[in-house]
Amino acid sequence: MMDKTQKYIGWACTYTPLPLIEASGFTPYRLLPTTQAPDRSGHKLHDNLCPHIKKILDRALDNDLPPLAGIVFVNSCDAMHRLADAWNQVRPHDNTILIDLPIAPPVLQGPGALSTGPIAPPVLQGPGALSTGPIANDEKSVDFLSQEFSKLSQTLAEWSGETPTKAATQEGLSHYHEIYNLLDEIKNHHIKGTLNKGGAFMQDLYNQAATQSSTQTLESLKKCLASFQETPSLHKGIPLFLFGNVLPDPEAFSLFESCGAYIVADNLCTGFRQFAAYDKIPPGLNNDQDVFAFLARSLLMRTPCARTFDPQKPLYIADQLLAEARSYGVRGAIGHTVKFCDPYLARLPIIREVFKKAKMPLLLLEGDCTLRSMGQHRTRIEAFVEMLG
Amino acid sequence: MISQYFDSLISGIEAKIKEDPKAFHPRKKYTLEVARLGKRLYAREGPIASPMLQGPGALPTGPIALCGVTTPFDLLNAMGVTSCFVEFIGALLASSGTVAPFLEKAEHSGYASDSCGYHRAVLGASQEGLMPHPDFLIATSCPCSGGLATMENLAHHYKKDLFLLHIPQDLSKKNVDYLARQIMEMETFVTRHTGRPLDPDRLLKVIEKTNQARELMVEIYHLAQHIPSPNSGKELGNFAIVMALLLGTDAAIDVTRAYRDEFAARLHAGSSGVPQERLRLMWIQNRIQFKNSIIPDLEKNYQASVIVDELNSMTWDPIDPHDPYVGFAERAISIPFNGGVERRVQHLKKLAQDYKIDGAINPCHWGCRQGTGARGLIEEGLKEIGVPVLNLEVDCVDTRNYAEGQLKTRLGAFFEMLHSRH
């Protein structure tokens, strides 16, 4: 439900630094791809783009949105960039900004790592040479993203007419840190089975946290925990791990359960991953630059989605997902991706291979962000669960 | 197998040159250099034992790198590395009519048939052992997410080191410096893999050659704008994107000079690329890479000539030999596929106006979220200046679903409409 007193900033990619939006007096509002709006975006762009961004554009075309003071886009993949382009065309009066995002996390250690010492090619001396020597690759992507966040912060200040105070920035950071902690606590009860409320409940919490102010989220999460009474573990179904890109409809989780599955944990960009960067807020973030660098580093280093990769560990995502699945002691995994998503599509073959070698049963599903598309997979999900039973 | 294909292509063209050096068309020279590059890339077909290619048993090609589209190939040429962007191989496989089994192989291995055909072709070919075997790889974030994913897969497949260039979105000083630094680090990475540091004198010479070829390209594009145009539909297909691979070499200068001279001679003689040119067309993004009769058909039946391709334009300044990394960075950032669609549309509008274009064809290569993804926005942008766009539905690499008859019907209707406006 929309709160008319809030000034919303739309966002669509989980690399968006939510505390910065809050620090400027706005409420970050995730543009979730859930809508009854007619399907018109394919005509604006092309049908070959992922339904995640097409449905968001359909919302924009159909005005199925709260009033937005601005929208923060992130250049995380081609589809996201095209969404930003199309948005500017269909809603030319909206305030928008596009954040450019490095591809690699700042982890370049181990064999084959680039030396971090200065490189001084002979041609780069004298007038016109770059002012500083190359910085270590380790810092380069953080440094680049920090500067993008600095630009974002200035832009948000222009949109709001106020420069964020140090106190507001600290509050934004600490609120999201607290949201992380509370969601983590609730999630752990869900993993153990003692929450006993089902996956739809968890997804609903994530959706709320992504679309309402941190104060409201904290209130509802605290209320949830206050009324929580630990029940004996009541796993009702085959424990499974779910990964992929977007699956925001809580009903999808009920559907899994009705097929006999219990989604213990997920690695989805509409799930807990949205808040995973706020696990630690180091003390002593004394100035804006430190805050930008911290957010850049923690967003780039949190559990990556398929679009971010370390060139020194090609396709490591497959091992990482397997390790994650194993850490939850599940009996199998479901990979759910939306159609036309290049970042995931190109990594699924290796994910399948790694899971197969490790004898971790895996079911791959393709959807279009609607419950209808999930419903079409019901028989496959049931058969998978039955096989594991 | 592929090496033999290039051998016979090279010897065929060379024989023709010998026969009649004067009747030699610049496109043949271009094909000859492409074939020579192909031969170098495939000179050591089959797995190799060691990436270090020095000492006895070293191969004449030197080290080989598979790259992303916006890699500074002249820097690699200066460092003695034979390289190409991987989509070049996808296009070669399509143009030689051998691509279908590789696409099938990729699809059977789980790569989605919805993804870009260039990448599927390359992934299939790597599994069949028919890609050039790289010593290392360099991925670039521009033009596309699909390309990055392909490079990550190839690095994993070949178990070779991968370097990543993040190409930022605009030409701000911060972005240029950021990329220039990455390119310097790339140079260190390459040195580490080849054992050969960059020779600064060689780099200076290479940059001089890059700039010479650049000047000639500017002249070619300028000449092609004449009415009627000395250019015709197939002559400059894939030109600038492939020339990027040859930058810094004599081959680039030879090829560009041949085109410049040929176009100047045609203008001097009052002849045009397409006799009685009536309609002037712009081709958006990629050409259809496999053999097809669309272009000859539209030239013959409608006197319509493709006189400019989106990528055949100069978007970068000469490289300053004393500050080359900045020049390389600016060049990579400047390509029309980088940045927002608004910039791309401005670029297309300018081309349409400079070349006095009547209409544009966008093949809408299936699987390309980067370029084709913006189809609707491009069409609307060009409509604003009165340039109609024909959007086709083609996979520029995959021959299997190609339905030329249907395309021709749509082209026919489009040209009727253009003729009626004329």
Ligand code: SF4
């Ligand atoms: S990562 Fe995939 S699902 Fe997400 S916006 Fe990009 S293409 Fe769409």
Ligand code: SF4
């Ligand atoms: S056609 Fe599109 S997806 Fe394919 S390589 Fe080119 S830019 Fe990338």
